[in-house]
Amino acid sequence: MSSDHPVKDQILARYRERTSKSRALDVQAKTSLPGGDTRWAAYHLPYPIYMTRGAGCILTDVDGHGYLDFQNNYTSLVHGHAHPDITASIQAQAVNSVVYGAPAEGQFHLADMITKRLPGVDQLRYTNSGTEATMMAMRAARAFTGKPVILKMDGGYHGSHDMAEVNITPDLSSNQLPIPRVEADGVAEAVLGAVAVARFNDLESVETVLKARSGEVSAIITEPLMNSAGMVVANDDFLPGLRALADRYGVLLIFDEVVTFRLHAGGYQGKTGVTPDLTAIGKLIGGGLAIGAFGGRAEIMALYDPARPNGFHHSGTFNGNPLAMAAGMASVNALTPESINHINRLGDDFRIGIDEAFAEAGLHGQATGEGSLAYVHWTAEKVTSAADVVRWKQKAAELPRLLHLELLNQGIFSANRGMFNISTPMTAAEIDQALVAFRAALFTLKPYVADHAPHLMI
Ligand SMILES: Cc1ncc(COP(=O)(O)O)c(C=O)c1O
Structure with a gap:
């Protein structure tokens, strides 16, 4: 400096x-x-x-x-640092080992707590970060609809996987639509074939993309309030308008509630009554430990049932690890x-x-x-x-x-x-x-x- x-x-x-x-x-x-x-x-x-x-x-x-x-x-x-309940839960679990390579009860207890709160989440699966959560939510949307393109908002941050590394920094040109570009070195330009960009608080731009790429878009992803872009709050008509556009054009709506879950007991979706088809969460649901989760409508999440022939694959060494479950339950309980x-x-x-x-x-x-x-x-x-x-x-x-x-x-x-x-x-x-x-x-x-x-x- x-x-x-x-x-x-x-x-x-x-x-x-x-x-x-x-x-x-x-x-x-x-x-x-x-x-x-x-x-x-x-x-x-x-x-x-x-x-x-x-x-x-x-x-x-x-x-x-x-x-x-x-x-x-x-x-x-x-809950700040070293919250007594969260610390006690972590300690109690740690003495019984931190991860088993087998299921443990905490996985469905925490999932029950979360699905009771978020109206758009009937079932969920764990990841180890919010990045993985949005990556999996986008993948679920593509797999469920069979359509390749995800529509995101200019300036929207959903973590650092390749599909999310598009227009994290907004396009400042005055074009009717933002020009998509990859954000980080090493992200394949090919990703631009699968990501379209519209403007937050601008339903017209969203509809323009949906019309132009009709039949190609699987989902719209947005934070209900754009946090890292600068705590940009949605206008009253924006989220209901997105829901209506998603329904009209037959695409899924994904809310990234990794941050906004904290704003209401039912998340931002509970607060506004706008229910997405898929939701990504993370951060507070791990009580301070590394975590993420994606979930949504039962008919979408059912495709992850391992008993199902040709079910969707999703794995991860630390998914649903007991330590994060223990901390997460204490955190959500205290919220x-x-x-x-x-x-x-x-x-x-x-x-x-x-x-x-x-x-x-x-x-x-x-x-x-x-x-x-x-x-x-x-x-x-x-x-x-x-x-x-x-x-x-x-x-x-x-x-x-x-x-x-x-x-x-x-x-x-x-x-x-x-x-x-x-x-x-x-x-x-x-x-x-x-x-x-x-x-x-x-x-x-x-x-x-x-x-x-x-x-x-x-
Ligand atoms: C809205 C949003 N989505 C996703 C992520 C990514 O989460 P993580 O850092 O756990 O990968 C973040 C992280 O700040 C975020 O703010």
Whole structure:
């Protein structure tokens, strides 16, 4: 990170001063991990902070500093760290071994809990990540319908398998339809023959693709609220409209609820009454351990019945492993309607507080999101698409990155892209503490804004 402003220098100097042990570990890590990293989303410059302990909503780093955790392993830790019930469940299972290579009861107990909650999931199968969950949901749709193409949203993130690595970064051209392109090095261009792209919150674009590729599309996949794209909330008519289009054109609707499951006891589908044919889930259903699952209508999932001749194949060494089942049951059990209300209310207060902090600092900015999810944007304009998010980011110089580092300097741990989420151990006191830090960070950054992004000064 080059030096081009005293505010930036000062933030970086404080960061380096506070985190000398993390810096040393980052150097050590570079020997065996490329650039010291094994997880792109958790790495940032100049180097990330190494943590040693988590308890409730507090993380402790190797230099002994405490942080309020608003990142929560990218929403998987809805109950924060070391929740007593989850820890006890993991311990109780671990002494009886962690995996058997045979079924164990926890698999159907957790599945029962989830299928009772999600209206669109009659039956499910486990994977070990949300990536695998969306990959399998897409594959199930193609196998069930016999049609090759999946329609995804521009800017939608569904993990990192090849079919999902298309237009994760939105197309900024003003074409009527986004131009599909592969996102990551090494993804076969051939994948573009099997993925079409339309715009979130734009039913016309969805219908245009369905018409143009009539008979080829097996399913539409979307998050009901686009989280990593920038917590872009669906307009009221969008999800019901997608359901209607899917029915009209004879394609399946897949909801990726890997993140949005936390927003309502019945997931986003339970909240809105829009029921998908297939659903991908993950994160919180593993209580912090690696997990994913895909499920849906009984007639689709029945095709995975191993007793069935020519049934669909799906395997995985760790699918439904007892440790993840034990942690997952404790996690889902503790995610009651009351605890969901609690974090959603705190999230509402948090987003309001962010908007107020921007106004007090005399800067344009806002938080979008819903319930316990929030995303900070350096724009006051309405954010309705992933493309909107990228457009403001391009004009914000290094503000998102500096805000993230300055919040770390003040003991607030968030995702470097500007994402925050609330965990159940948090109370109004933690929200207040974070907002005080946020306000202070904005005032620290104001001279940088004046010089590098003057359009953001009110
Ligand atoms: C909406 C969504 N789908 C899928 C995934 C992939 O999940 P995982 O990281 O467990 O592979 C993520 C991860 O952040 C996600 O946010």
